[in-house]
Amino acid sequence: MALILTPNITDPDGFYDELLAAHEGLDKDQSDALTARLVLVLANHIGDRDLLRLALEAAK
């Protein structure tokens, strides 16, 4: 299976809004920690090591 790099999120503006709302009121360290936890949660959902490696490359 290939890494999806075309638009795949329903209501992207709504998602973006929720993502930022989750960070509201946090200081930098808390915010970074939230991002790190979120990456791990999403990585676990994906599971596939090859896909995760592709995602790492895409983000670099």
Place this chain on the structure above:
Amino acid sequence: MVAVRYKTAFTLYPYKKVPEQTGTPVRHPVVIVGGGPVGLTLALDLGKKGTPALVLDDHEGAGLGSKAICFAKRTLDIAHRLGAAQPMIDKGVIWNVGRVFHGDDRLFSFDLQPEAGHRNPAFINLQQPYFERFLMDEIRRVQSQGAPIETRGRNRVIGLKTHADFVTLDIDTPDGPYQIEADYLVACDGARSAMRDMMGLSFDGRMFEDNFLIADVRMTADFPTERWFWFEPPFKDSGQSALLHKQPDDIWRIDFQLGWDIDRDQELQEDRIRARVDAMLSSQTGEVPDYELVWTSIYTFQCRRMKEFRHGRVFFAGDSAHQVSPFGARGANSGVQDAENLAWKLDHVIKGLAGEPLLDSYSQERGHGADENILNSSRATDFMTPKTQASRLFRDAVLNLAGRHPFARPMVNSGRLSVPCTYQGLPLISADALDGPAATRPGAACVDAPVGNGFLLDLLGHDFVLLVLGGSTPPDMPELRLVHIPDPTPELAVRYLGGNSGAIYLIRPDQHIAGRWPGIDARTIRVALDRALGKD
């Protein structure tokens, strides 16, 4: 005396003394305060239906400056129904392509070119004074055929008193004050609405701490007819974002986002503006083209709305009722939709075809539209001007990825361009009984499609219509106008039937869909019609 608050681009409704300035106050069915895009649309729509409309404005025409420049397809569809769209299209700049830059990088472009088979383009750029003039030209034309529309320039409302079933207005003119009465008053007098202040009504929301510089320049440059938007522009002193967009008459709209702590007077000095514009234009062409500064202005903006758009016999429409940031072209475009929504309801109530609850639905439906516009506008603004470290981090990550990966592009937000809102779920709209296309679900504005040598919207007109498509049998309802198309064009079938062999649509005078069914009897349609008239 009526003081001049601003210069006008065109004289549209020169002051002329009328007999009722002396004697006892005359009662008018509908008085509209403000002869801008919203007030003139409302007057034209009412007048064409035969309901008298009197427009009062404290100036004699359209204010100077391009102001609103992007008019959306839905607005053009409304103007077309009212007979005023052709000169707008002829004069306007039709554009489809937008380009997004981040610093020196060209991230991506998008194409708004709608699917084929629509009369009107997705957008035209046209300076607001022209939009007002073309509406006024059509008002003059229908006046000459007896449409009951009256416009009075340099008539400033200086006092307002509400009663149970009418409103008294004190009006100042160059010949002194006089009084009139109105069964219904519609305040289309802009974001700083004097009517709203006179009634002591609040206008709450969120202020964005930012200043934007507008420079309209006239030049015969060889830039394409596209919307160019820069995040963190690479040219000198350009602020956090910049926009370049073409208007008619070789005029280009340039916007610079200057931030919050600026010296307004200093930034408005011509040499200062020219330095910015020079840097932007030369970054594209390598040299500074000859240009003339036509109009400059610094604005801040707010997203706010009145809680209710109806207060007894007084209605608020356009910027007087709700205000958004300019990103997304949701100001004038939503105001024109307010006018259209209110016109048929006032007309029905004044003619005795519906009761007062129909008028309450104006505030429900257009309040819903305002919320949607404020949400979109706030999101765009938050993306363009990240207020926290985290929001800047994600914004920059999205911009970074968008150049390489298409998935990030839908998250880039330099303004979500105005599309009409849907009234689904609100009281006048019947539940969806057809497993049909989402774009034409009940509550949506009718989507255009080719029919014969013309277009669907032309067949719908200004009244309730029953649209019967394909194999469905028209019910026996002589009281409703019927548009029966047994053999729809492929576009019409895709947009209105989906997988169904036939469908029946009940369509309101503002061309929003009130209900749809695969097939239906007259009794059920009467129930839906009553609901659409607020009689449910």
